[in-house]
Amino acid sequence: MASNLLKSTNYASSLLTGLKDMRDTAVLCDFTLVAEKNEFKVHQAVLAGCSDYFRAMFTIDMQEKGKNVIELLGVPAQGLTILLDFIYSGELRCTLDNISDVLIAATHLQVTDAINMCNNYLEELTDRQNCTDMYNVGDHFDLQKVKDKAMGYILSHFEDITDNGELMKFSAKFLTMILVKDSLRISSELKLYETVLSWIRFDSPNRLQYIYSLMSCVRFPLMSPVDLVEKVMTEPMMKENMQCLELILEANSFHMLPVRRPSLVSPRMQIRNEQxxxxxxxxxxxxxxxxxxxxxxxxxxxxxxxxxxxxxxxxxxxxxxxxxxxxxxxxxxxxxxxxxxxxxxxxxxxxxxxxxxxxxxxxxxxxxxxxxxxxxxxxxxxxxxxxxxxxxxxxxxxxxxxxxxxxxxxxxxxxxxxxxxxxxxxxxxxxxxxxxxxxxxxxxxxxxxxxxxxxxxxxxxxxxxxxxxxxxxxxxxxxxxxxxxxxxxxxxxxxxxxxxxxxxxxxxxxxxxxxxxxxxxxxxxxxxxxxxxxxxxxxxxxxxxxxxxxxxxxxxxxxxxxxxxxxxxxxxxx
Missing domain, CATH: 2.120.10.80 (Kelch-type beta propeller)
Structure with a gap:
């Protein structure tokens, strides 16, 4: 006789509710996590089911195997509290104040679903005003969606962001990453050149060493000959650096041989637009x-x-x-x-x-x-x-x-x-x-x-x-x-x-x-x-x-x- 497969629509939620009640009342809890001297009673099977970190700990001959208590060094208690509530309920209580602690706990314990939810949450909150801070958070926790959206705002509103003083906080590596982008939206390469000069002058003893790596991302051939002569060739920092002088020479060659421009190949000669x-x-x-x-x-x-x-x-x-x-x-x-x-x-x-x-x-x-x-x-x-x-x-x-x-x-x-x-x-x-x-x-x-x-x-x-x-x-x-x-x-x-x-x-x-x-x-x-x-x-x-x-x-x-x-x-x- 043929059998019919019947499926309950609320079984999973009922199971989670039961497991949460058991944890709240410490029923059948067989393991204890410690974070910042706070103890958390949990079930090994539940943790192993949602975390590769715990599955490896409980099933492979690691140092922690066989122990009933483990201290999680570097994991904030607040983040672990919210993460365990998620593991037992599927609900993640995120705010901008606690998101960093939650991500520290989730990435340390490799709870992928929680990380993805944080990624989506921060992506939705990313805007023109907070894009640089959001990029830093996304970069720290390797949240690609957040990084992509934040970088999109940075590239589209670069001049507004730098005019508001954010520029001086940028590292040389981060600024270089922005300058090389074809999708960087700027009014002119001259403006970009002046922006780089401002960044260097803000802390010239420590930043002058980056002048060539940054200036090599500025597309000098796209400047007018007048701007090259009056604004670039007269700058002492450019004249005193032999590699920067080569950038100026490349730009001059581009302007001196206009018919041959299509045969000249350099990323600095390309238009800033991917579309x-x-x-x-x-x-x-x-x-x-x-x-x-x-x-x-x-x-x-x-x-x-x-x-x-x-x-x-x-x-x-x-x-x-x-x-x-x-x-x-x-x-x-x-x-x-x-x-x-x-x-x-x-x-x-x-x-x-x-x-x-x-x-x-x-x-x-x-x-x-x-x-x-x-x-x-x-x-x-x-x-x-x-x-x-x-x-x-x-x-x-x-x-x-x-x-x-x-x-x-x-x-x-x-x-x-x-x-x-x-x-x-x-x-x-x-x-x-x-x-x-x-x-x-x-x-x-x-x-x-x-x-x-x-x-x-x-x-x-x-x-x-x-x-x-x-x-x-x-x-x-x-x-x-x-x-x-x-x-x-x-x-x-x-x-x-x-x-x-x-x-x-x-x-x-x-x-x-x-x-x-x-x-x-x-x-x-x-x-x-x-x-x-x-x-x-x-x-x-x-x-x-x-x-x-x-x-x-x-x-x-x-x-x-x-x-x-x-x-x-x-x-x-x-």
Whole structure:
């Protein structure tokens, strides 16, 4: 006969109540704890059931095994009282006045549940006013949640905290840990430099020894040349330290060779922001591209950068590090609107655009890829015909050099980088033939290799790389010269050389770029052949959930919107 499992809903609480009553009346207690000369009658089995410390004591041949009384040195009686009440009831009586004693007892006796409850309690209480004290408590007891939340407040409100006098209490180690963070929110590196000087001067006999370790965390290249000359190079403490002089020399080199900045590698040249932002250009028929739109992907709010003034539109964008490049497209200031070879570079550190070396071949409707060291311009249209020309841009040389050309000329293709290779997919060949081909370019060997083709032909689609896989999104195909949307996502497994369709219900859109930020892919604007309409949506595809959302709008419907992702200074969003 089958049996039924019946479960009591209040058995555990009844058991705890019974055990607590037995402890309160000293019934069957078989062990005594002593803390600060106070005795606590307990049950060995109960302690062993919730504490690894006591389980080891009672079951392993430790010095205390077999004893009926043990003194807990260094454990406060108040903390032990509250902890034992928790062990016998599941309820922890915490206040800011007793939390330290409770944690001392809980960590000493390895009562994990109590430690976790203290961690959660202190995390909830952490705020802008007490964050430095809370961090110290979290650090002392290794409470990661408390440390993370407190550090978040410290990094977000660093200048307010230091202006209130908290700075002078910081140790050199703690201050260094803050200064190296990309997420440190400050008004300027000059302000940070002056903050470090103030900290040293507060106790210079003891703190001057830390000047280089601290100053090496200040990003001098991000200061203006004027501030470097007038505020840094005139400081005696900097001039008298040879290592600090090397920091100044590094900053001067950064400013003297602006074109080569993307090839200079140093953590001091990096923007203080861990979050990528989506950059999108207004490309409708305007006389000049005067502004760039920035989407904050945390709030999905738009911000505008006005210092643009480019002389081309419908170009292609890409990034090297935190530098943005816009190449090719159509010339604005010409009646004939010829195809352009011009290239521009944007440095968000100083909100500056600069023209760099032009491509050897004017082109539009091409692919612009990056391996984070060089740019690669691939295919496209030039002089009225589809080209297979490939060239590579070196920021260090500020020069474009020819690469192995494509086997088949193509336009409207998409590209992405993985490992030491550039991958291109789809596009249109001469004769209106839309392609499903996948080609891999080996950068080191300068060779092209054909891989397994996509399951569907498409052009003007989006493509990005995520976790060793290529994601190809949307676009359009042609059937007897009639265009149709391709509303799906294909994923290419690089190791297996195999394609899979993972979504059949993607938005109907083409003439888009796919921009990956963390686990989300963004598409800006576009065009649908289903209704012959341009789009104004900013679409977001979540790779983890395989779901689409409309997260923002652009000012007007547009297609072929140049967009990419880079890190921007946080003060842009202020």
């Amino acid at each position: 990528l932002s989506l950059i999108a250009f207004d490309i409708e028929d305007s006389e000049r591209l005067e502004s760039t739109n920035v989407l904050d992907v945390e709030t999905y709010s738009w911000h505008t950068l006005y210092n643009c003034n480019l002389e081309t539109y419908l170009g292609e964008t890409c990034s090297i590090g935190s530098y943005l490049y816009m190449c090719g497209g159509i010339e604005l200031f010409s009646c004939a609107h010829p195809v352009s070879a011009k290239c521009y570079r944007y440095d968000p550190r100083f909100d500056e655009w600069e023209m760099v070396a032009s491509m050897q071949e004017p082109r539009h409707d091409f692919a612009l890829a990056s391996d984070d060291k060089s740019l690669f311009a691939i295919g496209g249209v030039s002089s009225g015909s589809i080209k297979g020309i490939v060239e590579r841009y070196s920021p260090r040389r500020n020069q474009w050099l020819p690469c192995k050309p494509l086997v088949i000329p193509v336009k409207g293709l998409a590209s992405s980088h993985h490992g030491g290779n550039i991958y291109i997919t789809g596009g249109e060949h001469t004769g209106n033939a839309v392609s499903n081909k996948l080609w891999m370019y080996n950068i080191k060997q300068d060779t092209w290799h054909e891989k397994s083709p996509m399951l569907q032909c498409r052009m003007d689609h989006g493509m990005c790389t995520y976790q060793d896989q290529l994601y190809v999104i949307a676009g359009y195909g042609k059937n007897l010269f009639k265009a149709y949307d391709v509303p799906n996502i294909e994923v290419y497994n690089i190791e297996l050389n195999q394609w899979t369709i993972i979504s059949q219900n993607s938005p109907k859109t083409s003439s888009i770029n796919a921009v990956l930020i963390e686990t989300k892919v963004y598409l800006v604007g576009g065009f649908s052949y289903d209704d012959n309409q341009k789009r104004s949506d900013v679409l977001c595809y979540n790779i983890d959930t395989n779901e689409w959302d409309i997260v923002a709008k652009i000012s007007a419907p547009a297609m072929s919107v140049p967009c990419t992702a880079i890190r921007l200074p946080k003060n842009i969003f202020d």
